[in-house]
Amino acid sequence: xxxxxxxxxxPGPPPTALRGERRVxxxxxxxxxxxxxxxxxxxTVPLLTGMFFSLTNYAGYGEWSFVGLRNYANLFGDDxxxxxxxxxxxxxxxxxxxxxxxxxxxxxxxNGRIRFKTGFRGIFFIPNILSILIVGYVFNYLFSNSVPAxxxxxxxxxxxxxxxxxxxxxxxxxxxxxxxxxxxxxIIIYLAGLQTxxxxxxxxxxxxxxxxxxxxxxxxxxxxxxFFTINMVLSLKNFLQVFDQIISLTAGGPGTSTESISLxxxxxxxxxGEYGYQTANAVLYLFxxxxxxxxxxxxxxxxxxxx
Amino acid sequence: MKQPHGRxxxxxxxxxxxxxxxxxxxxxxxxxxxxxxxxxxxxxxxxANFSAIIDEFEAANPGIRVVQNHVPDADTAxxxxxxxxxxxxxxxxxxxxxxxxxxxxxxxxxxxxxxxVEQVRPAVSDIIRDLGSCGDEVNAVPxxxxxxxxxxxxxxxxxxxxxxxxxxxxxxxxxxxxxAAGVTPFYTTIKDAWxxxxxxxxxxxxxxxEGFFDRLRAxxxxxxxxxxxxxxxxxxxxxxxxxxxxxxxxxxxxxDYNAGNAAFATGESAMYLQGSYAIPAIRAVDPxxxxxxxxxxxxxxxxxxxxxxxxxxGVSIGRDTDHPAEARRFxxxxxxxxxxxxxxxxxxxxxxxxxxxxxxxxxxxxxxxYFDDNRIIGFIDHQLPASLPLPQYxxxxxxxxxxxxxxxTLDREWSKIAARTIPxxxx
Numbered sequence: 001x002x003x004x005x006x007x008x009x010x011p012g013p014p015p016t017a018l019r020g021e022r023r024v025x026x027x028x029x030x031x032x033x034x035x036x037x038x039x040x041x042x043x044t045v046p047l048l049t050g051m052f053f054s055l056t057n058y059a060g061y062g063e064w065s066f067v068g069l070r071n072y073a074n075l076f077g078d079d080x081x082x083x084x085x086x087x088x089x090x091x092x093x094x095x096x097x098x099x100x101x102x103x104x105x106x107x108x109x110x111n112g113r114i115r116f117k118t119g120f121r122g123i124f125f126i127p128n129i130l131s132i133l134i135v136g137y138v139f140n141y142l143f144s145n146s147v148p149a150x151x152x153x154x155x156x157x158x159x160x161x162x163x164x165x166x167x168x169x170x171x172x173x174x175x176x177x178x179x180x181x182x183x184x185x186x187i188i189i190y191l192a193g194l195q196t197x198x199x200x201x202x203x204x205x206x207x208x209x210x211x212x213x214x215x216x217x218x219x220x221x222x223x224x225x226x227f228f229t230i231n232m233v234l235s236l237k238n239f240l241q242v243f244d245q246i247i248s249l250t251a252g253g254p255g256t257s258t259e260s261i262s263l264x265x266x267x268x269x270x271x272x273g274e275y276g277y278q279t280a281n282a283v284l285y286l287f288x289x290x291x292x293x294x295x296x297x298x299x300x301x302x303x304x305x306x307x
Numbered sequence: 308m309k310q311p312h313g314r315x316x317x318x319x320x321x322x323x324x325x326x327x328x329x330x331x332x333x334x335x336x337x338x339x340x341x342x343x344x345x346x347x348x349x350x351x352x353x354x355a356n357f358s359a360i361i362d363e364f365e366a367a368n369p370g371i372r373v374v375q376n377h378v379p380d381a382d383t384a385x386x387x388x389x390x391x392x393x394x395x396x397x398x399x400x401x402x403x404x405x406x407x408x409x410x411x412x413x414x415x416x417x418x419x420x421x422x423x424v425e426q427v428r429p430a431v432s433d434i435i436r437d438l439g440s441c442g443d444e445v446n447a448v449p450x451x452x453x454x455x456x457x458x459x460x461x462x463x464x465x466x467x468x469x470x471x472x473x474x475x476x477x478x479x480x481x482x483x484x485x486x487a488a489g490v491t492p493f494y495t496t497i498k499d500a501w502x503x504x505x506x507x508x509x510x511x512x513x514x515x516x517e518g519f520f521d522r523l524r525a526x527x528x529x530x531x532x533x534x535x536x537x538x539x540x541x542x543x544x545x546x547x548x549x550x551x552x553x554x555x556x557x558x559x560x561x562x563d564y565n566a567g568n569a570a571f572a573t574g575e576s577a578m579y580l581q582g583s584y585a586i587p588a589i590r591a592v593d594p595x596x597x598x599x600x601x602x603x604x605x606x607x608x609x610x611x612x613x614x615x616x617x618x619x620x621g622v623s624i625g626r627d628t629d630h631p632a633e634a635r636r637f638x639x640x641x642x643x644x645x646x647x648x649x650x651x652x653x654x655x656x657x658x659x660x661x662x663x664x665x666x667x668x669x670x671x672x673x674x675x676x677y678f679d680d681n682r683i684i685g686f687i688d689h690q691l692p693a694s695l696p697l698p699q700y701x702x703x704x705x706x707x708x709x710x711x712x713x714x715x716t717l718d719r720e721w722s723k724i725a726a727r728t729i730p731x732x733x734x
Contacts, residue, residue, distance in 0.1 A: 057731065060390055061386060061390060061412055062413065062414065064731065065731045067729050070727075074726070077723070078723060078727075079719070080723075144498070148558075161560060161561055162560070162561035165497070165560030166560065167703065167706065252696075252699065253699055253702055254500070254560070254699075254702050254703065255500075255699050256696060256699045256703070257703075267694075271405075272694030273694060274724075277727060
């Protein structure tokens with residue numbers, strides 16, 4: 001999503017304006033250069049190195065040799081990888097939907113005329129600045145000890161064992177933590193979006209007798225379309241890369257029921273001595289995420305209101 | 308990384324070091340002949356023990372300074388150090404399958420000429436050699452051994468008149484007696500997947516056919532139609548494992564290792580399926596708990612009973628260390644009988660030295676005779692590739708999975724890993 005820097009409205013020095021009309025001054029390139037160099041050294045070079053190692057049998061140490069595309073071929077016969085993809089997509093889709101509904105609702109409430117508005121906005125942003133690992137261990141304690149104790153006191157038998165202890169329900173715990181943590185950032189984006197809507201639209205709508213729900217579906221939601229798009233794309237991408245939440249809550253368990261793709265790559269690549277093989281998995285996953293984000297952007301941008 | 312030799316650079320280094328850490332100051336006082344050894348120590352619960360050992364060593368060897376580094380996840384940390392070519396001078400590692408992988412990759416020095424190698428019990432030497440090494444070298448000397456068995460609460464056994472079981476049927480009878488009396492027979496901690504492993508290695512190790520893993524490896528990826536496989540040779544062990552776990556307490560799925568140690572220490576269960584390494588943690592909760600131990604009676608013939616023992620701490624030297632002579636001197640000091648014995652006592656471990664004194668800890672008394680008679684076998688899970696998530700599969704099984712599914716999964720994973728592991732061409 002880059003905007004080309006060819007704005008003709010640039011207030012350049014008048015004498016050279018004619019010559020500089022089409023060409024971008026060199027100083028702009030110089031300003032980009034440091035960031036580009038850092039990006040290349042710390043991001044692109046490691047990425048390419050990783051891609052290279054996906055073509056080897058490197059264990060992470062010691063000798064290695066070139067094996068061509070055999071790692072990639074083996075990926076497609078590995079049901080453990082299919083299991084990880086299944087879990088990750090289920091988790092990411094459920095969390096993306098949940099986090100956007102919750103964040104939009106909270107943002108609309110925080111944008112209304114309520115008392116202590118600024119204070120509440122600050123409070124709702126706190127989860128974003130907390131480390132996921134720390135919050136994760138707190139939630140782990142809550143799910144394993146507090147919730148069962150409360151459920152036992154209230155006589156709710158279905159919740160007396162920790163939801164993290166069952167392979168069928170552990171993923172819900174991961175969703176709850178992730179949504180709680182991710183909602184903060186999405187609320188901020190939605191709040192920014194809500195403030196761009198001119199107040200006159202609502203005045204006109206209420207004069208015409210539109211209900212609050214009608215106002216939401218016909219004014220609010222279409223007007224923040226761009227913000228909805230960016231929130232959907234970013235949250236899906238972030239949830240597809242889920243790692244910290246799982247490490248702190250379930251460590252991929254019980255069994256392998258909450259093993260996400262990132263966790264599988266880490267486990268197999270760094271702990272299991274299959275660095276080359278899991279790097280191939282990572283490269284493949286990179287392209288999957290790029291493709292999904294691209295498709296998502298195309299679909300969502302098409303339905304944004306233009307104004 | 309080479310040490311800088313110039314005086315100026317050393318001064319800069321000292322200044323920087325002093326600014327960062329006041330502790331470094333004494334080492335900067337123009338002692339050009341002081342050699343600093345980087346000592347990677349993997350066991351978080353033994354940091355204080357090793358600090359004391361290092362103090363003694365430094366007092367006896369003024370020319371050598373040893374810096375102990377300890378990290379939370381040592382197996383991963385050592386791999387990242389190796390990737391960066393920063394192999395520590397001296398390191399301790401748990402003698403597990405990952406150690407074997409590293410040794411086979413020839414990252415550790417050959418220690419076969421150290422005199423202490425001859426003093427190690429032959430059965431313990433076999434265990435560490437079976438994990439793998441660089442050719443015929445000796446890449447680690449065992450510093451302390453552990454033993455896996457069943458821990459029991461002597462007071463509860465006495466109170467309910469239960470004898471220490473020596474056969475499988477007696478073990479089940481004991482468990483039923485406690486269950487009938489309202490005492491949890493085994494406190495199980497399924498939330499930590501690895502805690503199911505000890506039962507697996509004991510029952511599997513005792514019941515599997517001779518040379519199971521060597522034959523399995525020889526078959527390559529073709530496990531399904533081969534003559535040995537988990538599905539063919541492991542059903543008995545897994546039936547027995549699930550039978551023991553059926554005696555666990557109700558909330559087992561939500562309890563972890565720490566909770567288990569605390570519960571066993573406070574007498575919540577009669578038995579506990581953990582090894583000698585759990586004893587210090589249990590005593591940390593209640594120093595006076597009356598712990599006993601016995602090996603898994605995997606069959607009804609007591610003469611076949613063996614104890615599973617691993618090298619809890621093995622000592623290695625980095626292959627390309629800049630200070631081989633000093634590193635060896637430190638390893639020799641570590642392996643001196645006094646140091647090994649004292650550590651074994653402090654950590655409730657077994658001395659791997661043949662000359663070792665009797666184990667006096669009452670909690671180990673039930674396992675020690677097997678150790679002295681060399682009736683010990685290694686941890687079989689060290690024979691599985693690290694990329695096979697055995698603890699996770701075991702956790703699924705004891706949470707209510709089917710034995711056949713578990714064994715079929717092991718066969719399938721083994722075969723997939725064998726198929727995709729592409730060996731390097733031999734030079």
